[in-house]
Amino acid sequence: EVQLVESGGGLVQPGGSLRLSCAASGFTFSGNVMNWVRQAPGKGLEWVSAISGLSGSSHYAASVRGRFTISRDNSMNTLSLEMSSLRVEDTAVYYCAKGAARGQLDAWGQGALVTVSA
Amino acid sequence: DIQMTQSPSTLSASVGDRVTITCRASQTLSGWLAWYQQKPGKAPKLLIYKASTLESGVPSRFSGSGSGTEFSLTISSLQPDDFATYYCHQYSLYPYTFGQGTKLEI
Numbered sequence: 067e068v069q070l071v072e073s074g075g076g077l078v079q080p081g082g083s084l085r086l087s088c089a090a091s092g093f094t095f096s097g098n099v100m101n102w103v104r105q106a107p108g109k110g111l112e113w114v115s116a117i118s119g120l121s122g123s124s125h126y127a128a129s130v131r132g133r134f135t136i137s138r139d140n141s142m143n144t145l146s147l148e149m150s151s152l153r154v155e156d157t158a159v160y161y162c163a164k165g166a167a168r169g170q171l172d173a174w175g176q177g178a179l180v181t182v183s184a
Numbered sequence: 185d186i187q188m189t190q191s192p193s194t195l196s197a198s199v200g201d202r203v204t205i206t207c208r209a210s211q212t213l214s215g216w217l218a219w220y221q222q223k224p225g226k227a228p229k230l231l232i233y234k235a236s237t238l239e240s241g242v243p244s245r246f247s248g249s250g251s252g253t254e255f256s257l258t259i260s261s262l263q264p265d266d267f268a269t270y271y272c273h274q275y276s277l278y279p280y281t282f283g284q285g286t287k288l289e290i
Contacts, residue, residue: 101280103228111220111228111271113280125278128185161227169275170218172239174227 068092068173070162075178082152086178088145088162093173096120096140099165102147104158105177112158115147116165130156152182186210186274190283197288201262205286207272209253216276219248219257222285223268231270232257262288 074086088100102114115136117124124136135148145162160178163171187210197203207217215235220228230239232248235255245260259266267290272283 110285111282113282116278116280127279166233168234169216169280170230170233171220171228171273172230174229177227
């Protein structure tokens with residue numbers, strides 16, 4: 067059974083930093099693109115970032131490019147999102163999502179809440 | 185970036201109804217379009233991918249259609265468990281983008 071478990075969420079001040087992690091199990095982690103998707107309170111889904119399985123090439127939404135860094139450790143089956151220069155508008159539940167063969171997101175974690183507030 | 189326009193934003197329906205949600209992309213997706221269902225406080229769940237392929241375990245009352253820039257999700261006979269919010273998602277090009285969502289309510 068595929069499992070994705072996020073951790074590292076919390077309250078941070080504007081301008082601060084936070085690191086999210088996602089522990090993966092139940093599939094060949096290195097063989098899949100992994101994604102972060104966020105959802106602000108009461109709002110819709112926003113794709114944040116993706117990283118390929120082996121090459122580690124990454125992609126970002128314009129709203130986070132230059133502030134967020136996605137990474138993965140295939141030996142530990144772990145996905146990470148390093149967030150810096152956080153803004154109030156970054157407040158959201160952050161989901162880790164597994165990419166299927168072509169890109170649809172076929173498994174999701176339970177989400178980690180990040181609150182950016184003074 | 186590819187813009188996804190989903191309609192309607194809210195849909196009121198009853199158990200047993202047939203409903204359709206539409207999604208329009210700002211450029212052709214070559215079929216790389218998925219639909220997700222999300223219930224309050226839960227993660228989204230994949231329903232349909234490649235525009236019309238049903239994800240394993242998803243009831244057959246859900247179906248997807250469309251090509252190019254116009255896509256739709258149809259629920260043939262609404263069940264109580266189907267009242268949720270639905271999102272379309274293009275994965276043709278990065279950055280991936282989602283529609284704004286359709287809340288299906290009783």
